[in-house]
Amino acid sequence: MKLRTFSCCLQIALLLAVSELAVTASADVKLPNVLGSGMVLQRDLPVPVWGWADAAEKVSVSFAGQTKTTTAGDDGKWMVKLDPLTANSSPARMTVTGNNKISLDNVLVGEVWICSGQSNMEWSLNASLNGKAEVSAANHPVIRLFNVPGHTTSPLPKETGAGSWQVCQPRSANGFSAVGYFFGRRLHLELDVPVGLIGSNWGGTRIEPWTTLAGFESVPELSEIAAQVRNYKADTKVGGGSPAAIYNSMVHPLAPFAMRGGIWYQGESNGGEGVTYYHKKHALVNGWRQIFQNKDLAFYWVQLANFQQENRHPAGGDGWAKIREAQTQALDIPGTGMAVITDIGAANDIHPRNKQDVGWRLAQWALHQTYGERDLVPAGPLYKDHKVEGDAIRLTFQYVGEGLMVGQKNGLKPTEQIQDGTLEHFAIAGVDRKWFWAEATIDGDTVVVKSADVPEPVAVRYAFTMNPAKANLYNKEGIPASPFRTDRWLGPSEKLKWTEVGDDLPPKSVSGSSTTVIFQNKAGQKVKIFWVEYGGGLKLYGELKPGGTRKQSTFANASWLITDEKDKPLGYFRTTPKVGLAVIPKR
Structure with a gap:
């Protein structure tokens, strides 16, 4: 009888021990990898420290004289925020304590x-x-x-x-x-x-x-x-x-x-x-x-x-x-x-x-x-505005710094100012939208652009191309000007194919390069314009009265469904990389 009682007690003790070990193992506080030894913490901002533990487990975080305590939620997640810290180059230790203790060194x-x-x-x-x-x-x-x-x-x-x-x-x-x-x-x-x-x-x-x-x-x-x-x-x-x-x-x-x-x-x-x-x-x-x-x-x-x-x-x-x-x-x-x-x-x-x-x-x-070092000029000349002055256009810029210059960059050497150099990669156009290479000169903190081929200019472009290798406008801090254009004219266009549909929907849209489509309603009735979504659904973008036009940003390989006022499909257009002219015909 005593032997049987001892055996039962031993089994109960072992079960309790195993149970305690299991609880302890499951209750270990854990941290994400980004919170680790050797890290740098952000100064002058509240610093979140977070991780996982058992539900309702108490967790404390100690660092730089602060101790923050919280309790894990029902999902086991917890977070504290340290008060803003001052910069410190001396390695310090952070401790995170729950049912176990984690030490992060060299912080x-x-x-x-x-x-x-x-x-x-x-x-x-x-x-x-x-x-x-x-x-x-x-x-x-x-x-x-x-x-x-x-x-x-x-x-x-x-x-x-x-x-x-x-x-x-x-x-x-x-x-x-x-x-x-x-x-x-x-x-x-x-x-x-x-x-x-x-x-x-x-x-x-x-x-x-x-x-x-x-x-x-x-x-x-x-x-x-x-x-x-x-x-x-x-x-x-x-x-x-x-x-x-x-x-x-x-x-x-x-x-x-x-x-x-x-x-x-x-x-x-x-x-x-x-x-x-x-x-x-x-x-x-x-x-x-x-x-x-x-x-x-x-x-x-x-x-x-x-x-x-x-x-x-x-x-x-x-x-x-x-x-x-x-x-x-x-x-x-x-x-x-x-x-x-x-x-x-x-x-x-x-x-x-x-x-x-x-x-x-x-x-x-x-x-x-x-970081507030306002004496530093952050960038090269950035187009700000322009003014037509007779047969020329005067350009103004942000981030002129100590002044504008013609420059040249070679390898890791500082940008070199080219004395009496000629500005390159400026183009100019008139109302006919025909572009010509232009003469550009620095005049104080501005650039004046003109061409004998364009007596009445309206727009300028600078370095507006895939590889503007010869573009050479800089500020005297040696930072290049950003490419720009003063116009918002659309690029080459093409007439899109109109495909009539019955009850079947047009093909789904497929993401492509950005472009523009211009709808022209010649159907003789009010129509609705729907974009065909990636999954095949329809999204209404608007209505168009007879004779009306609508310019819409889109992308190549997009499908646009046209319906009547009662949502009956009439036809669709499929866009290309070029600006699309989508003429809705009369039925």
């Missing part, structure tokens, strides 16, 4: 930036100009690097990801983003504080996969993409081109890590777009500012470099001209800036090796606008 406080985009941001330090020497010199103990590894996607936002913080030294800097490194190095040297750089990049990607659902929803023109993302399920198959899919896997696990801002080098894969890229840039910035819980998150991007053979037709408008224009127009987003690099590209290489100037020019924006 600094300074400035944190995310560096993101496609291959030109991903381009490694060792492959940049003078890469071997740059890597050898990359010993900066208080610069820390966090690289999101691999190229991964997800249909829904992921809470965990991979990566770890590394001290900046040749081994860790070797494969890190060259643009990110040169940007961060300049910030560290100028500000004399630790700098944390987070790299999340994927070559060959478009902007849409990096954008959040909330970002798409914030821009009415992108409602169809938002609808597509809202329909994602856990088992939806997505890839590197799927909207929000890269963000979900390679950015969301980082949020809401406190940071000062982001730098962005992307656009080649959206190179055929114009105004649609402008809308997508708004969506990207809006979404990231929301997810990182910082409405003032600084955001600086790189305008696409000159590339491919030079087009010597004065009208320009080819290749990347319109996406550069969209990148410039997106500067209407507060707290943003753009590094112009149309002077350091290569005709035969989409990956310019000179990443030093790219990082330097991005840092110029950050130092001026984010």
Whole structure:
């Protein structure tokens, strides 16, 4: 009897012990990878620290004399926010305590930036100009690097990801983003504080996969993409081109890590777009500012470099001209800036090796606008306004700095002023919209443009082409002017084919390069205009009275269905990359 009682007690004790071990194991406090030893925390802002534990588990975070305590929610998630910290280059320890204790060592406080985009941001330090020497010199103990590894996607936002913080030294800097490194190095040297750089990049990607659902929803023109993302399920198959899919896997696990801002080098894969890229840039910035819980998150991007053979037709408008224009127009987003690099590209290489100037020019924006160094001119001349003066047009600019000049950039050398040089790549046109190369001269802080072929000018274009290799307007700070045009004329057009339909709908739209369609109603009756969505649904864009016209931004390979007032299908148009003239015929 005693033996049986002892056996029962032993079994109960063992069960209790195992149960306690199981509870302890399941209750371990866990942190995301971005919160780790060696990290840099953002100074002067509240610092979120978050993770997972058992429901109702008490969690405490201690750092720099602060202790913040919270309780995990029913879903096991918890978060505290440290009060703003001052910069600190001395390694410190953070402890996170629940049923277990985590110690994070070698933690600094300074400035944190995310560096993101496609291959030109991903381009490694060792492959940049003078890469071997740059890597050898990359010993900066208080610069820390966090690289999101691999190229991964997800249909829904992921809470965990991979990566770890590394001290900046040749081994860790070797494969890190060259643009990110040169940007961060300049910030560290100028500000004399630790700098944390987070790299999340994927070559060959478009902007849409990096954008959040909330970002798409914030821009009415992108409602169809938002609808597509809202329909994602856990088992939806997505890839590197799927909207929000890269963000979900390679950015969301980082949020809401406190940071000062982001730098962005992307656009080649959206190179055929114009105004649609402008809308997508708004969506990207809006979404990231929301997810990182910082409405003032600084955001600086790189305008696409000159590339491919030079087009010597004065009208320009080819290749990347319109996406550069969209990148410039997106500067209407507060707290943003753009590094112009149309002077350091290569005709035969989409990956310019000179990443030093790219990082330097991005840092110029950050130092001026984010860190208040107002004596620095953040950019080259940016078109502001124009005035017709007889047979000439006078142009005015922002960011003139110490004055305008004819310049020349060679490799990593500072821009050289060309005394008595001639400005290149200015074109001028009259009301007939025929373009001619123009004579352009610097007059104080303005440029005067004229041509004997255009006695009554109305518009000017500068460097408005895929490869404006000879463009040479700079300010005396050595930063190039951004390409621009003063007109808003549409490009080459073509009449679109009208296809009659019965009860069957036209083909679904397929995303393509941005363009414009002009509807002309000659049907003799009021009609409705519907866009055929990617999934085949219909979205009403408006009605058109007999004899009326409507200009609509769209993209190549879009289908537009025309119905009568009672929604009876009449016919459809399929757009092309050219401006489309969509004449609705009389039946």
